[in-house]
Amino acid sequence: MMRRSKTKSKKSPLRFRLNLLLFIAFLLLAILVAQLGYLQIVYGDKFEAEIESTDKTVVSGNVPRGMIYDSQGRTLVGNQAENAITYTKSISVSSGEMLVTAQKLTNYLTVPDSKLQKQDVADYYLANSDHYKAILKKLPRAQRYTATGDNLPESKLYHNASKYVIDQMKLDLTAKQKQVAIIYSKMASAFQLSTVYLKDDQVTQTEIAEIGEHLSELPGVGVGTNWTRSYPNGNTISSILGNVTTEKQGLPADTLKEMLATGYSRNDRVGNSYLEKQYESILRGTKSQKQVTVNNNNQVLKEVTEYAGTKGSNLNLTIDSNYQTKVEQALQSNFMAAKRAGATGYSDGAYAVAINPKTGAILAMAGLQNNPKTGKITDDALGVINRTFVMGSVVKPATVLGALMSGVITPNNTTLPDDAIYLPGTPIKKSWYPAGTFSTMTAQRALEISSNTYMMHLALLEGHATYRPKSYIKMDNDIFSKMRGNFEQFGLGYKTGIDLPGEVNGFLGSTTNEYDQVKYGSALDLSFGNYDAYTMIQVAQYVSTVANGGYRMEPYLVNSIQKTTESGKKGDVIYQHQPVVLNQVAFTSAQLNVVKTGMYNAVNGTDSYGTAHALKGLDPKVAGKTGTAQSFYYDQDNPNNPNPPETTSHSFIGYAPADNPKIAIAVMFPNFTKSSASTYTMNLAKQMFTDYFKIEGKD
Structure with missing residues (x-):
């Protein structure tokens, strides 16, 4: 009798503990289920709205510059429209995706041969994820990890990888690879939701047709138009008229900060000398504005043109x-x-x-x-x-x-x-x-x-x-x-x-x-x-x-300024110069x-x-x-x-x-x-x- 009583007393505490643990687990599960139910019932609509939420971004677009005419209305500086192949960079696009698009595009498009910088070649090579991973493995430990053993920031890793490619590898690109690298470098230079020109000079009708047929396979690529300055009167007073920067040149370095502060983008084409520079604010026009709607996955859902922009105003000179x-x-x-x-x-x-x-x-x-x-x-x-x-x-x-x-x-x-x-x-x-x-x-x-x-x-x-x-x-x-x-x-x-x-x-x-x-x-x-x-x-x-x-008169070259109509013709006069007497x-x-x-x-x-x-x-x-x-x-x-x-x-x-x-x-x-x-x-x-x-x- 004494032995049974002792065995029974030893088993009872163990069973009690197991039952207690099971009860606690059950209780926690019940609380979790209740909380999930509460969240689903009370906040379900809110979470669903967040999942389906969108963001709206305003994207600006360039407009043609104003024209310059002589005193008799002859065109001294005009705009010549050119067919162009464009690329609009989406928010979520990766380097690898852009590389694939560039590779496909070379089947239909031949871009002018241009000198690639060493960094351009490295960027093209590393856009292939397999290449990038392989290069990272070759880097010394100090170029992959911090002193405490943590991974370096991605930007630093990429910098070290591209430096390795530039310094240690002598890449000899084929003609085909060079074409891909040129196109990729232009794509990569774009800001998110901004548009760059992949080719805007001497685009053939065949290129336009073939790219148009395959646009669904070329995300971000489009067929559009660009404009360049034309000089119907030849070189007459060309040095006085001045020049306009290319998209690649963008804003002049000496006025970069001031122009960015007034709404310019880095790759905007602007007047960089003489009349084109002096009257930049008149000739530039007003950029178009497009509202782009994107979802949480950074996919573009809708594009709406809110403002078509206005072409630059025209200068009428005093010179015949x-x-x-x-x-x-x-x-x-x-x-x-x-x-x-x-x-x-x-x-x-x-x-x-x-x-x-x-x-x-x-x-x-x-x-x-x-x-x-x-x-x-x-x-x-x-x-x-x-x-x-x-x-x-x-x-x-x-x-x-x-x-x-x-x-x-x-x-x-x-x-x-x-x-x-x-x-x-x-x-x-x-x-x-x-x-x-x-x-x-x-x-x-x-x-x-x-x-x-x-x-x-x-x-x-x-x-x-x-x-x-x-x-x-x-x-x-x-x-x-x-x-x-x-x-x-x-x-x-x-x-x-x-x-x-x-x-x-x-x-x-x-x-x-x-x-x-x-x-x-x-x-x-x-x-x-x-x-x-x-x-x-x-x-x-x-x-x-x-x-x-x-009467000492102030000399001047611009006699008047006129708006440009939607059809591209001269509109209302918005400024008429009045002679200025500096002193008598x-x-x-x-x-x-x-x-x-x-x-x-x-x-x-x-x-x-x-x-x-x-x-x-x-x-x-x-x-x-x-x-x-x-x-x-x-x-x-x-x-x-x-x-x-x-x-x-x-x-x-x-x-x-x-x-x-x-x-x-x-x-x-x-x-x-x-x-x-x-x-x-x-x-x-x-x-x-x-x-x-x-x-x-x-x-």
């Missing part, structure tokens, strides 16, 4: 392309004639600009840059605004008007000695004709025959100088600021405000020597235009100020008449010493002023040459009709080696006036 072409041809032919005559051995080009003196509208801009060493000639119309030249005697009208305004001469008494200036230790300072030819000179005649000595005597008067031949002169220490203050009123030496980026100021020579003494001799040189340097657009603005009676020069009509008479006589006078008689007989009558400046050829490869070759620069300014100007011009042929080179300057000026009135009419 027919006249512009005539000016370019005349500049080219005269420079080539000078070149054949051996006058351009050290010349760095030739430049011309025509302007409406009453409004500031640019009528033509042309330039050639010549490489003296190679003889290569390139278009350089922009040299009109970004190159400076010592202009010579064309500044003399400003010198005379400055003297009249300061009161050292009066309209009724402009007679001064025409004696040459003799200073110690320097060559004689005189005019182009022999010293002593004339004893006295009026301002009108000084302009007609281009007297340097008369201008120097004006400077002596303005500087209250005491002058004795062969003795040092002493002038007011502010003589430079006085004379330059007069020139500044005409815009000489300072930016004009033309609506083109890249304009420069003039170059003003030093006013003191190494001993901090005022360079009085250089002040005399300044009086007849042989010291400071100015741009051609500054000189054109200056002669316009003389021609129109004293405070001379009287009597003072101006002194200068205008001298400039008229320089062309139409009877004095045998007149310098611009080559233009006599033009109808309508022309008033003008010639200029010659002494210079030296600067060789950048031999800057310390003690004996640089001497050259002369030849210039001309003028306006017509002389009594009611409609056109003012400035011409420059720098650094010629023969004195007869002024012939080409005058020939060009004559052609510019003749062609203008032939095209525009005399009325």
